[in-house]
Amino acid sequence: xxxxxxxxxxxxxxxxxxxxxxxxxxxxxxxxxxxxxxxxxxxxxxxxxxxxxxxxxxxxxxxxxxxxxxxxxxxxxxxxxxxxxxxxxxxxxxxxxxxxxxxxxxxxxxxxxxxxxxxxxxxxxxxxxxxxxxxxxxxxxxxxxxxxxxxxxxxxxxxxxxxxxxxxxxxxxxxxxxxxxxxxxxxxxxxxxxxxxxxxxxxxxxxxxxxxxxxxxxxxxxxxxxxxxxxxxxxxxxxxxxxxxxxxxxxxxxxxxxxxxxxxxxxxxxxxxxxxxxxxxxxxxxxxxxxxxxxxxxx
Numbered sequence: 494x495x496x497x498x499x500x501x502x503x504x505x506x507x508x509x510x511x512x513x514x515x516x517x518x519x520x521x522x523x524x525x526x527x528x529x530x531x532x533x534x535x536x537x538x539x540x541x542x543x544x545x546x547x548x549x550x551x552x553x554x555x556x557x558x559x560x561x562x563x564x565x566x567x568x569x570x571x572x573x574x575x576x577x578x579x580x581x582x583x584x585x586x587x588x589x590x591x592x593x594x595x596x597x598x599x600x601x602x603x604x605x606x607x608x609x610x611x612x613x614x615x616x617x618x619x620x621x622x623x624x625x626x627x628x629x630x631x632x633x634x635x636x637x638x639x640x641x642x643x644x645x646x647x648x649x650x651x652x653x654x655x656x657x658x659x660x661x662x663x664x665x666x667x668x669x670x671x672x673x674x675x676x677x678x679x680x681x682x683x684x685x686x687x688x689x690x691x692x693x694x695x696x697x698x699x700x701x702x703x704x705x706x707x708x709x710x711x712x713x714x715x716x717x718x719x720x721x722x723x724x725x726x727x728x729x730x731x732x733x734x735x736x737x738x739x740x741x742x743x744x745x746x747x748x749x750x751x752x753x754x755x756x757x758x759x760x761x762x763x764x765x766x767x768x769x770x771x772x773x774x775x776x777x778x779x780x781x782x783x784x785x786x787x788x789x790x791x792x
Contacts (some may be wrong), residue, residue: 497574498583499632501554502547505790506753508782510546511539512760512775513635517658519643519764519771520649523708524656527647534645537598541591541607542638548587549614549634555580572769586612595641603644610637623676632669635756660763667759668694671752674736674745675792687737687745690752694729698722701762708766717772721762728737729755751790754782 518530518538554561554570555577562571569575588611613634621627639661643649650657670693674686701722705715729752736748753785757779765772 494574495571495733499570500789501551501569501575501580502587503550505782505784505791507543507546507549508778508785509754509756510542510763511756512778513638513664514539514542514642514645515771515775516664516760516764517639518645519767519775520639520640520657520660520686521643521646522771524646524649524653524766526652528645532581534599535642538603538641538645541594541598541603542593542610542641544587544594545607545614545634545638545752548584548591548611549618550589552584552614552618553698555584556622568697569692575612579593585774595644597646602639602648602763606637606641606644610634610641613637619776628669628672628676628737631672632665632667636665637728639664639760647754660700663697663763664756667697668756669693669713673750674752675749677745683745684737684740687733687740687748690748691733694726694733694752694755697759698726701759701766704763713769714765714767714772717769718762718765721758721765721772721776723761725755725758728758746792750786753791754779754786757782757788 514536518535521527522530545579554568558570558577559570566572570580572576576595592604592607592611595607603748613630617627617630617634621630640657643657662786670690674690677683677686701718710718729748732744732748732751736744757776760774761772761779762784764775
């Protein structure tokens with residue numbers, strides 16, 4: 494039973510959520526506005542973010558149960574290991590509880606940000622999936638997750654939007670592109686979808702380069718950021734190349750999974766521009782994510 498619920502929430506993917514929050518806190522610290530992000534606030538918001546992700550994956554499978562019964566009958570709901578009703582109830586709880594956690598940890602701005610993440614999740618899972626708006630909604634869940642991290646320092650997004658929002662926008666675009674590819678995972682045969690995801694990854698790499706030029710990091714920070722973004726390019730580049738060469742479910746699926754886990758490296762690259770500690774704190778989450786991906790599916 495525990496294994497079924499672990500599959501439902503995509504356990505490996507849960508470890509990709511805290512790096513978003515850590516990146517957001519790093520951006521807030523770099524802006525120099527508001528309170529200094531404390532470990533307690535960042536940790537609490539990371540926990541809220543993880544619950545939000547679990548709610549998103551759970552509701553995704555609950556809404557998709559009829560489709561999965563045809564295309565993925567081994568998933569927890571169509572296989573009968575988890576009831577659809579239980580999935581809806583659990584997913585709703587996973588979205589409501591973190592809003593309260595965020596409020597307790599970092600006040601009203603954090604609760605608002607967590608609520609926006611939850612709203613984007615519901616919009617994608619229940620209303621917009623498969624459409625252009627849906628791809629953007631999925632991307633927005635991760636971009637807003639970064640914004641959630643900035644609330645560890647208060648309402649810095651409202652006080653310094655130009656300095657804060659470009660990075661969440663890059664994360665949004667990257668995940669939207671990956672979601673576009675993922676929507677065609679079971680079909681195969683779409684090199685265009687793989688090319689869109691590759692374009693999103695290339696744009697993200699270029700954005701890290703731009704942040705290095707404009708951010709004036711120290712030598713060590715620059716080296717670490719370059720190392721992380723190079724690792725990101727290698728991590729997603731190999732499976733994307735394989736999927737483009739032969740776009741079938743057996744290659745597209747792993748490419749989607751690699752791109753999802755690769756977000757940890759992208760977050761770490763951006764965070765490293767702000768500080769070595771921020772980058773390492775984000776990047777370390779790749780270890781449990783990859784380890785658990787050997788036992789549980791990422792997509």
